[in-house]
Amino acid sequence: MNTFDVIIQNANVYDGTGTPSYVADIAIQDGRIAAISKKINASAEKIIDASNKAVCPGFIDVHSHADLTIHLSDHHKILEPLLRQGVTTFVGGNCGMGPAPIDDYHRQEAITYVESMMGESVQSSFHWSSVGSFLETLDKQGIILNCGFLVPHGMLRIAAKGLEYSQTCANDLKHMEKNLISGLDAGALGMSTGLMYFPGLNADTEELTALAKVVSKHQAVFSSHIRSYSNTLQQAIDEIINLSKSTDVRIQISHLFHVPHIHPIIDGAVRTVLRMASTINKYIPLSMPDDRNLMNILSQIDKNIKKGIPLGADAMPTSTGFTHVLAFFPPWSLNGTREEVTNRLKDPSERKKIYQSIQQGQSVWPHQDKDTWSMNCFKTMGFRSIHLMSVVSKKNKCFEGMSWHAIAKARGQEPFDTVCDFLIEENGRVLVFISPTFVGDEFIEQFSACTIRDPNVSIVTDTILLGFGKPSHLFYDCYPKLFSKYVNKEKQLSLEEAIRKSTSLPAQQLGIKNRGIIQK
Ligand SMILES: [Zn+2]
Incomplete structure (x- = not known):
């Protein structure tokens, strides 16, 4: 009988911690790493020779919208590009939106809200109510990727009061807290907000504080698509950092980017220049300085982390967002x-x-x-x-x-x-x-490259794939692009660091245990 199921031999092991790679054999038994050693002299059902190849943990994409697709019977086909680029775990329920919870009284409004991001009616497929029953459905059905879930703030609000343009009252808040606790008890990693989106944008800081206290008590994460990524970005960042200070909640700032506000008088001229530069950049590489605002925010995040405030952030290697x-x-x-x-x-x-x-x-x-x-x-x-x-x-x-x-x-x-x-x-x-110029413009992308380099920022796709339309290029090339452009071509990151930012860092930020590091 063989000692192990699989032995990977002579691999360059990039273990996900960011430390230098080393050559070793890795033995796998019952789906788990059973041994790592310079030489493993044992038999295995399958032996893989990984000489001159890298082995690293599967990538953990903590800002995904794949939860909107994962319940579909053909999701294997739709989500395959994520697996093909190395993603083995995704976290859904981001930006305050996701498939649960749904309160029966406001079911229609919840369905309408989610359907605006989807290509087909989910009227008959969304048969669950609580986060727990949604996760049970996935368990029974079987899924192509490991999946973590955040309880979406927008869905908590709709479950409490429908699609209303108003503040929450004490009763609404009680309802939201109850659903949040139920979701966290069912295994959600935390909650998410979409404070730029209706109805989440109606929430004042008091509402967020009450919910953050619940998340903090459960030692879960408060992942936030903040109020703004434009001229009020700084206030939005301050609000969310203060939330962590006042409630001790672990904060993850979602998809950090900055859309500069250009004064209307010069707007047309600036855009024309940018478009011209972007076109030239396709043939002759031009360099653009880092965004000052983003640099200041990254330094503010770092200072707070050093003071012990539980903060993290993520970003996408692109100039193009979607919504x-x-x-x-x-x-x-x-x-x-x-x-x-x-x-x-x-x-x-x-x-x-x-x-x-x-x-x-x-x-x-x-x-x-x-x-x-x-x-x-x-x-x-x-x-x-x-x-x-x-x-x-x-x-x-x-x-x-x-x-x-x-x-x-x-x-x-x-x-x-x-x-x-x-x-x-x-x-x-x-x-x-x-995108200020065209979709996937790499000239504009340089503006936010500081977020990709920053050691406190993990790499995410922030993609939605519905099986139609023109999906984001990151659905196919997020991690390949990180390695080919930022590591190999431009040397902005070492391979070890790029892998850490795609594995152990996101796992630590979202509190995902036993993932993201190659270890016995
Ligand atoms: Zn978002």
Whole structure:
């Protein structure tokens, strides 16, 4: 009989801790590492010769939206690109949104909310209510990747009070705390927020403090898509660090990036220059300095970690983010059911009011009136910088990948009317990419490369793959790009460090035990 199931021989072991690699044999028995030694003289059912190859822990993608797909019977096919790039564990439920919890009284609103990120109706497939019953469904069904889950703040809010543009009362909060405790007891790693998104953006710091106290008591993680990633980024960072100081909760700052706010007078000229530079950069590499704001924030995070504040952050190796186009609408215009929102978009006078709100609205926090919200993206970015990622209907598929400005031109309309018409035609299911120039621009990416290099920042995909539309390139090349560009080509990171940032660091940040390090 063989001693082990598998022996990997002569491997260059990058153990995930960031220490220098070493050559060793690794023996595996019953799915676990049974021995690591310079030479293992034993028999095995399978012997793999890994001479001149690297062996490292599977990558842990702690900012994923694969939870929206994982319940599908064909998710093996849809999520395969993650596995092919080395991801073995993902954490879903990010940005305040996910498949659970769902309260029966507000089931329709919860389904509508989630469906806006999906291509098909989940009416019949979402049969669970609690986080526990969702996780049990996955267990029974079997899944292609290890999966961790964060209880989404947006779903807690919808379960308590539906899609309402209002503050929580004591009763709502009690309901949210109960569902949060139930989710954490069922095995969730923590909770997530989407404070830039409706309805999560309605939460004031008191609401977040009450929930963070629950998370802290469970020694879980509070993962936060913060209020803003633009001109109020600093206030958003301060709010979340103070939350950790006041409640001792472990904080993970989600997908750290910065969209600079350009004054409208020079906006057009700046964008033209950027586009020209991006085009030249395709042929002759140009260098762009690091973003000062991001550098300051990274140093603020580091100082706080050194003082013992439990903080972490993650980032994507790209210049392009994605989200739902409704995320850019004034919060008051999103109050109520999908039908109420759609009716508002259909009504010309309401549509005008929404557009005025966008034009006049200020990105400030705390919110001062109904026309202020944390990140007014249409105003900050403009219609040229927001590109259509996916729609559901066949007739609009030809516009995928184009900017709203270009789509509007092709349809002979004003860009905002095109956005509203698409939302009506697509029943609210319109996803977009955000990039000041073009999707996946590596010139602009240099601006945020400091986050990829920073030792406190783990690497994530932040992807959603639904089996249609134009998914983010990171769904296919997040980790391959990290190694080929940042390690091999540009030498911004050592291979050991890039692996640490994709394995043991994210495991430690999210409290994932027994993952991320090659050890016996
Ligand atoms: Zn997010």
